[in-house]
Amino acid sequence: MLQCGMAALTLTHITHGLARAGRWSLDWLIPPQCLVCHGEVGEASGLCVTCWSKLSFIEAPFCDRLATPFPYEQGEGVVSAAALADPPLWDGARAAVIFDEAARVLVHALKYRDRHEAGLVMARLMLRAGGDLLRRADAVVPVPLYRWRLWRRRYNQSALLAQQICRAASKPFRPELLRRQRSTPSQTGLDHEERKRNMRNAFAVPDNCLGFVKGRSLVLIDDVRTTGATLEACAKVLKAAGAHRVDVLTFALVPKPKQLHI
């Protein structure tokens, strides 16, 4: 048994050693590039200092329900006028950055260019932004993609982010708790009401997951929150299934969705 363990240890060392050597030789052949501007960076899977400084990080103080930044300190757990006037169907929200040009390049690198390293950077920032929500969570659920879209893209970017976050935060990754039961037309160019209509009955909690969802605190993960219609549709079915809390954590947040077409 001990021998077997030692053999495994040695094999692990060799594998790691080879992987490291492989990365070094690759770094030597192709120097690691910044995910946004493709300039040279010291470490693989990162951003250069210039691109890093261009990201608009959402720092406290911000609205506990919408994650929108406040211009000045208002105390912990304070909710914005917008959240009071039109409360979202989820409980708390956090986002790492404002969706601007620098954030868009990162999101698109993961979503459309298969750059999974972008997901590592995004997940790391989401972990920092959503630490308090994750601490009280029983499980983490990514926003699901419909079957054919998943087949076409080959992976779900939200699931990829959620997986990384769960690994780092030691939380259960439970993508099966939500199912996308129909395909929805593109949300691009639609306002909040149209997006809400578009998302009606799009998600469901499978019957065999109802027992788990009841009474649990869950964190929903998506890459970008635009009007929030998709996340609200997910939160709605999880709450209807008896979830105690549903919080949302996204990489980016679009502060004024009407001005952007994404």
Ligand SMILES: [Zn+2]
């Ligand atoms: Zn750069």
